[in-house]
Amino acid sequence: MATSIIQLLPDHVANQIAAGEVVQRPASVVKELMENAIDAKATDIKLIVKDAGKTLIQVIDNGQGMSVTDARLCFERHATSKIRHAEDLFDLHTKGFRGEALASIAAIAHVELKTKQDQEELGTHIIIEGSKFVTQDVAVLPKGTSFLVKNLFFNIPARRNFLKSDTVEMRHIFDEFQRIALAHPNIYFTLIHNGSEVFNLPSSNYRQRIVNVFGGKTNEKLVPISEETEIIQISGFIGKPEFAKKSRSEQFFFVNDRFIKNGYLHHAIMSAYDGLLREGNQPSYFLYLTVPPHTIDINIHPTKTEVKFDDEQALYAILRAAVKHSLGQFNVAPVLDFERDATLDTPYDYKDKEIGSPLIQVDANFNPFATETPVKKASFKTYSDGFSKRENSASWESLYVDLRQDTEEVASISFESEPVTSKLFDDSANENTFSRTYQIHKKYIVSSIKSGMLVIDQNKAHQRILYEQFLTNITVQQASSQQLLFPLELYFSHEEMAFVKELQPSLESTGFVFGTNGNDNIQISGIPIHIQESEVGIVFEELIAQLQNELPENNFSLFDGVAKSMAKSIAVKTGTYLTELEQENLVNSLFACKEPNVSPFNKPTFITISVEDIDKKFTI
Incomplete structure (x- = not known):
């Protein structure tokens, strides 16, 4: 008889596997616990987090609470109060309805539950470690529920190793908290991270x-x-x-x-x-x-x-x-209106005023047909300065006579001329007259080399130059800065402010000088010499947008990301005219770089075209 190879999994193993679907990171726990609090009709929900949720996640609410039986039963798989039949899945009015969240969380963490219903005198206090019930006691508690989740993935080290840095994990918690808080403005939400209050959102309307x-x-x-x-x-x-x-x-x-x-x-x-x-x-x-x-x-x-x-x-x-x-x-988009012209509307101030006749001054003695006495011909000096009023001639024919005689006078003036050389182009003059570089379509810089010619992409080349400069400044921490006469104020969201504060040491190493002026704005008093004041807001916006997508895990990655983002934002754009001196400086600076061949984003900065390739284009 063949032995069976299929076995039923133990409950604690099944719960750990289910936890992989429900709990990917600390933010998943935050989402499940906060949604349960909302379903419990809470009006005040407090989220407390330590070490981006890896050490502690606690959600405290003033909702309905649970009875002793419900408190024990909620940690069982597929236990839920939200649905009774399969048809209920298509008429949902609640958040959590799968009945797996609490069982999954309890399987991979140390969980402490305190809950009490309003009509009860005493509440229930339960402690669970990895799906095992440790204690269940009666306790004096306020109305509502407190879920405390400690040491996430303590019994699955491999899963814990896959967690990102605190900055990344906290960003995901911010996202979940914001989504829930925006969806329910009638609930009072509070978020505390490592002992400091990040959000305090009283009950309000959607806009507030x-x-x-x-x-x-x-x-x-x-x-x-x-x-x-x-x-x-x-x-x-x-x-x-x-x-x-x-x-x-x-x-x-x-x-x-x-x-x-x-x-x-x-x-x-x-x-x-x-x-x-x-x-x-x-x-x-x-x-x-x-x-x-x-x-x-x-x-x-x-x-x-x-x-x-x-x-x-x-x-x-x-x-x-x-x-x-x-x-x-709301007049945000341009509107075409062919029926009326706003410029023809009468201002309110002039609506009831009488229309006055305009004042016109007329020279009664002026006669355009009166003959004028001829005068002497104007001198060359008077004729040439253009501002002296020339007296009229007796007739229109005399105008041409004066012009012919004036031309003869001009021709009689001699100028000192330069000696004509025998050679068409002098070698020394040729070197000074013709530039070594040329700009094509305000995009490429062409320069001749011994084997042919060099075509440089001005934007990508400048990115490489700035990238190496910024990386050096950040590493050495010696960047020159230009002070602003009036400080520049920029506003950010809470999430972006946390990001800016973490980037502050790196940005100051590139030449920025700024300090925080509250929870949502910074004041910039100094900027790098490469940046204009009007570009600062764009640089910060692009820097945050680019680094939000790929949050670095270590300081070197952070420095590298800052240098890349700033180089991309500030580099001379396609369509910008460069003088001959700027072109030569760009070429010289590019080939002084350690890696001149590629931009910071691994795109080629230049190509070479040999004389042989050009010759082939002219062969028949």
Whole structure:
């Protein structure tokens, strides 16, 4: 008889495998616990995090709480209070409904649960370590629930090694916290990281919640949007085109108070902004969509950030039209109006005033047909200076006589001429007259070399030059800076401010001098000599956008990323005219670099064309 090779997995192993689907990183735990608190009808939720969630994640709420039985049962797999039948999956009004979150979290961490219902005198205190119940006691507790998750992945070292740096993991926690806080402005949210308060968001309306999350300057960027149809209700805000950024960090779709990502609907927004944005820029939007629950399927993605709509094409058209309408209604987009001209409107100050006749001065003695007495011919000096008023001649024929005689006088003046050499081009004059470099289409610099000619891409070459300069300055920490007469103030969101503070030592090494002036702005008093004051905001925006996508793991990667981003932002752009001296300086600086062949992003900076290749073009 053959032995069986298929066995049932023990519960603790099954829970660890399930945890891999539910809990990828600390931010996953934050999402699950905060959503449970919202489902418990909490009005005050506090999130406490240490070491980006690796050491501690605690969510405290004032919700309904749980009974003793529910407190024990919630850690079992597929245990949920949200659904009863499979049909309920298509009529969801809650967040967490899988019944696996708490079981998965308890399988890979030390969990401490404190909960109490309002009508009960005493609450329940449970401690679990790796799916094993350690203690369960009765305790005096306030109404609500406190989930404390310590030492994430303590029993799976391999998973813990895959976690990124604290900066990266904290950024993901910021993302989850922001998404939930923006979806529920009626709830008081607090976020504390390593003992310092990062967010304090009191209960408010949608607009005030957006401003509290992204900083005070956000208010002037927002344009309200509102549309209601039979299949969808749209509300929220879109950003003015002039405040568009390189990054997509301020783009939020909420469907029935749940954050989602949807490329199709994003395309509808972009098409509405068509012609209003600079190339590569992304608009901000905070859109709250309300649809009947049975018209969407939430359960198509493990993280529930993607949903499937019944009629996506109709939603696309409605959303695009609503955005265009708001942009036009609030005079953000240009509008063509052929019926009236605003320049013809009467100002309010002149509306009731009488129209006065204009004052006209007329010379009554002026007669254009009166003959004038001929005068002597004007001298050459008077004729040549152009400002002396010339007296009129007796007749029109005398004008030509004067002109002919004046020309004869001019011809009689002798000038000192240079001696004519016998050679057509003198060697010394040839060297001074002809430049060694030429600019083609304000994009390429051409220079002759012994074997043929060199064609240099001015943008990529300048990137290489600046990159090595910045990298040297950051490493040696000796960069020259130009002081600003008036400090420059820049505003950022909370997430971007945390990023700027981490980049501050590297940026100061390149020549920036700045300090923080609150939770959402910095004051810059000095900038590198390569940058103009008008470019500083663009440099910071592009730097944050580029490094947000690839957050470095160590200091060298951080320095390298800063140097690359700044070089790309500041380098001379295609279409910029360069003088002969600037061209020669660029060529000389390029070949003084350690790696002149490629740009910081591994693109070639120049190509060579040999004389033989040119000769082949002329052969028949």
